[in-house]
Amino acid sequence: MPQLLLELFSEEIPARMQQGAARDLERMAADRLKAAGLTYDALTTWAGPRRLTLMVDGLPAATPDREEELKGPRANAPEQALEGFLRKTGLTRDQLVERDGVLFAVISQKGQPTAGLIPDMVDQIVRAFPWPKSMRWGSGTLRWVRPLKRILALFDGQVVQFDIDGIKAEDVTEGHRFLGAGQPFTVRDFADYRHKLGREHVLLDVADRKLRILEAARAACHDHGLALVDDDGLLDEVAGLAEWPTPILGDMDPQFLDLPPEVVRLSMKVHQKYFAVRDPATQGLAPHFVVVANVEASDGGAALAAGNSRVLSARLNDARFFWDEDLKTGFDAWNDKLSGVTFHAKLGTLAERVDRIAALAREIAPLVGADPDQAETAARLAKADLASGMVGEFPELQGVMGGYYARAFGQPDAIADAVRDHYKPQGPADSVPTAPLTVAVSLADKLDTLVGFFAIDEKPTGSKDPFALRRAALGVIRLVLENNLRAPLKPVLKQEGAFLYDRLGFKLREDGFANETDLLRDDGQPQRRSSRRIETVALDLLAFFADRLKVLLRDQGKRHDLVDAVFALGDDDLVRIVRRVEALDAFLATDDGANLLAGYKRASNILRAEEKKGPLPEGMVRTGLPDQPEQETALAFAAAAAATAVDQALETEDFAAAMRALAALRAPVDAFFDKVLVNSDVPEERDNRLKLLGQVRAVMGRVADFGQISG
């Protein structure tokens, strides 16, 4: 069966785009082959630094013959309709088929040679290719990720004749830029293509390139009693930077080993794309690196290794310069600088932010078992490294450098750790701090961000969350839950809101409202800062937390309507909320729970319907009335007992016990609905029964808002 081989040969494709391009090519080719009615045995794509390749095996030489049936007019339709149909199909009346009084045209299409379909297919793929960024070049109009130089297109061993924007399809490609023979060469089919590429020092398959890198890099390290520091992200990248990747072990000047290892590793990785090397004996970094070159140098890589080593020294010298300068500068100077750095136009400078975080960290400290003075100190140091030279160079090292510098300037470990780790947790996979001081600063940091952006109405919308507020909220939730912090959130949020409004020049009125304030910008123009009620901000934020908590619990397999049911109680103690959700979840899974929920819905529907007619009757439920059904009396006693039991259970936060107390209602509720008519003709009876249902709803409502629960 014929084979299709297509290679799109270009100038260097960004490493990060290559594997996505291979997937896009696979998808687009499969879609178009399918649309053309072509089947095949196998379709594979490859991407590398200079080429995208597609190979389809087992294609037919031609598309199958096809018969299409077109429905025409009814047999007794007017002449004109028939004529129109004949014109459209190009047939005569006697060629039509009649079935059930309707005429049909059967049109048979001869299969087309596959080779003839390929040009359009490739043209469409190239012109519609979804590169993240594409460009034009020269005087042409074609777009590709970088200039497209050649198209190799072979079908069944023959060149497919076409061109795209002047680039003619051929049976020719090129090998490695430097290691190849230097001449374009012809290929016959995929096997020949792959074989000749190999000979020309091109590894087509990224898996082969990665394997070659890992094996050679590990071997080079092993030969010197060293170990490679694995880095998958880096491996992916360097495998896209070389067609013939050749790892070479280079020497790093050992004087740089006294720099923090994070700095050395990041210098290597970010700037130079080198792998770091470990000394297996100490587990620390060894004074070496592995560079993945794109050549097998004729001198065995000596000049190349020496060159890379010099560049690394220059980089690390830069890093050392920052480190030394930073150690001469110190926290006071950095903090001074922060007053000149705007955090956000409406939220003041970083220095103002630090003030707020410090004040809040003080407030939070006692709640998490940290010393308020220490918490304030740590918070006041936490953002200083943003003004340091090293973090200016490597923003990824924020916090980490602050930790090093705090220690270097003699701060106790607990404070240095808090400075280092206060950005945590940075994502769902990141660990959550547990040291009390760190927790206090970390919470203060995130809460300031959240309150601030909510106060100026910069809430995340849809997929847009430019200030990473969802991550901040999730961070707060995880800090609270994983440290079992028992504190109501709302007062903390309002406290932070008060700091914010106060520091930013808003005057708080006693009722918690802030004034609209006109402030002057630097250029003297008035700038209106809209202020929002702190109360509203706090409530908005609580809803946002509820939302995030729902996402978190849903990821853990919990129902989100249960979170709604619990949040509706207005509780803002996250730990309690989660416990309540868990207890509720367990309860609803029981027979009692499910039935009681149904009973609740029934009661609440009745009450809602009655509420529409007028105010519900109020007052005590009465028992011992003449002719009162025993089910009514029983439910009245059960509701009263449940109220007491629920109260007791909630007092001690024993939610399982609260659920058990509710479970005791199930049988009386079921029996009541079974035997008693609520809407009795006797007004006194109806009133008493409505009061009773109201009481059941109220008791249950203390545990959760069952009305929010679906099912």
Added chain:
Amino acid sequence: MTTEPLAFQDLILTLHKYWGDQSCAILQPYDIEVGAGTLHPATVLRALGPRPWKAAYVQPSRRPGDGRYGENPNRLQHYYQYQVILKPNPDNLQQLYLGSLAAIGIDPKLHDIRFVEDDWENPTVGAWGLGWEVWCDGMEVTQFTYFQGVGGIEVDVVSGELTYGLERLAMYVQGVDNVYDLKFTKEGLTYREVFLENERQQSEANFHGYDVDGLKRRFEDMVAEVSRFLAMKGPQGQALVLPAYDQVLKASHLFNLMDARGAIAVAERQSYIGRIRDLCKACAVAYVEQERADA
């Protein structure tokens, strides 16, 4: 390197010869302070419109904030870029470029030459392009860009732009770790003797010397001049784009000086850059109109 490494000036002369042979006009540096060779009107303006253009030149680049008083072996507030612009870019631009490396003594079979993604962008002149940083043994020696837009306008014809960092390249070729140790002439005059004192004095002026109020005033003056020139007409009825663009360059340098003096608050930064970009865009629009009308 097989032969004696090139002195700094011989590196420049070799590149001049090489690109001159590729029929580039060898221009001289622009006589206004700029932060990058791209800003020379021979690149940024000539990249606009349909007219072909080939030029190469050295451009002193001033980055006031990068001054280190002559104490850092790699950072300078004044250094040289070698700039090549070919419009439209020839098909074999990468080959031509590698030829220029060979001409200055870099053998791609001994050294690791890599084209690493780098999408170049200069927000102050609203210019962008796709291309690479070219690495030689892990060191970025050239910015290789296919211009896609200038002054916020998509280009008619794509120019290939090469920007060589001359000092870095020379350090690499000569195998020195400190820029001041570079041999400027083959007889042994050093970069130190030529430029160290300049770095010391200029660094002090950049960081502590310039009068900030004066800079701000002059910035506003330059800004006003741009619009005035664009509204004026030359002898053939054309807008005075070229003098207007000169004022943009001056404003841009004044901004860089204010920045080095620490006089630009973070919040103001975007607004300054935005103003310069708008001026540059106004020049670009006027220039393109003239070019398209002439073509």
